[in-house]
């Protein structure tokens with residue numbers, strides 16, 4: 001793709017209204033455009049990254065046996081009245097009336113709607129467990145939307161729901177999501193720490209937030225540093241293995257603000273291991289038993305003829321928030337360089353030829369390289385403009401493809417100036433470059 005033909009509306013300077021890096025960068029390189037307070041359009045660069053994140057989230061949901069559905073954004077108030085949350089949800093819920101004067105709403109979450117779907121078709125314990133998820137826009141009329149897509153009103157969420165016959169089985173489902181979340185965030189090159197959290201308006205008594213450390217995050221966290229060393233590589237999708245994994249994390253004190261207790265923190269964590277910092281909540285999982293199934297009469301036949309309400313949990317990932325969270329985690333402030341993890345990068349590599357009016361040989365070389373890249377499934381962006389070289393490099397450093405090829409005035413035979421964005425350049429040939437990039441992509 002030529003930069004001159006792409007829809008990447010780059011700003012010369014950082015927009016003054018943006019307070020944190022992710023918001024600044026996303027506006028600066030034209031990943032998003034605000035349409036009204038807390039509501040954004042996603043432009044090609046931002047949309048590409050978000051879709052790649054979505055796909056990784058989807059693959060990891062499918063791996064634990066969750067099935068994808070798609071529920072609508074607009075819901076009827078009736079089911080929310082059944083659960084009792086229509087009043088409770090308050091002003092964060094965007095309420096709408098249709099032409100028949102029926103009360104509708106833009107879904108802030110889907111516990112009610114999925115319970116309604118479940119109860120109308122599943123009648124027997126034999127069909128359990130069921131794990132259903134969808135990836136859909138949500139609307140929450142936040143009082144103070146801020147930091148761009150980090151806390152906005154319309155946002156893209158993966159929300160999953162589990163239905164089980166007993167508490168024991170339901171905790172098994174909960175733990176599957178627990179593992180799946182660790183794996184998902186790892187593929188995004190993020191270290192997300194599960195922390196005991198409050199359940200808020202979703203309800204229940206077991207909940208973990210998945211937090212990535214960032215000074216600009218909105219969640220205050222208190223944790224034992226040793227939690228960062230917990231490994232999950234050996235965990236199997238079996239009840240005991242998953243239970244052990246959760247215990248490995250839970251042995252270390254690690255909570256968000258709402259659960260914080262100073263005495264407990266100081267008695268459980270030695271001074272050298274105490275970490276009090278801030279983070280970004282990228283995922284949140286809940287177990288709430290029969291809170292919704294009882295209120296909405298979602299029961300199944302048990303062996304022996306009795307009936308019982310199904311035990312449910314719900315599991316959210318902020319897919320759109322993750323775009324900003326990755327920037328907060330990866331942006332190099334000192335050198336003003338963004339380097340996206342290759343798993344979600346908008347382009348794999350940028351090609352930066354030096355072009356002037358009477359010499360287009362570097363651009364021709366860029367085209368030749370790109371045709372080899374296309375054959376090898378490598379997605380490149382070429383700066384085909386005749387801007388000065390240093391501003392071209394600055395621009396590509398912000399766009400953040402993880403690799404760069406610099407084509408200066410002289411090209412040294414087969415050797416090309418190739419670098420990992422932000423690192424030292426080295427001279428290697430095109431086949432070696434293709435090999436490096438392909439190997440990195442295969443690791444995704």
Ligand code: P5A
Pocket residue numbers: 108109110111140142149150151152153155157158159160202281282283284285286314315316317318319321
């Ligand atoms: C779990 C799935 C729920 O809504 N119901 C369905 C449960 N949980 S949650 O914690 O409230 O949200 C899940 C994740 O969505 C992201 N998120 C947001 N992203 C951007 N702007 C917002 N205003 C916003 N609110 C929530 C977070 O990543 C959160 O973990």
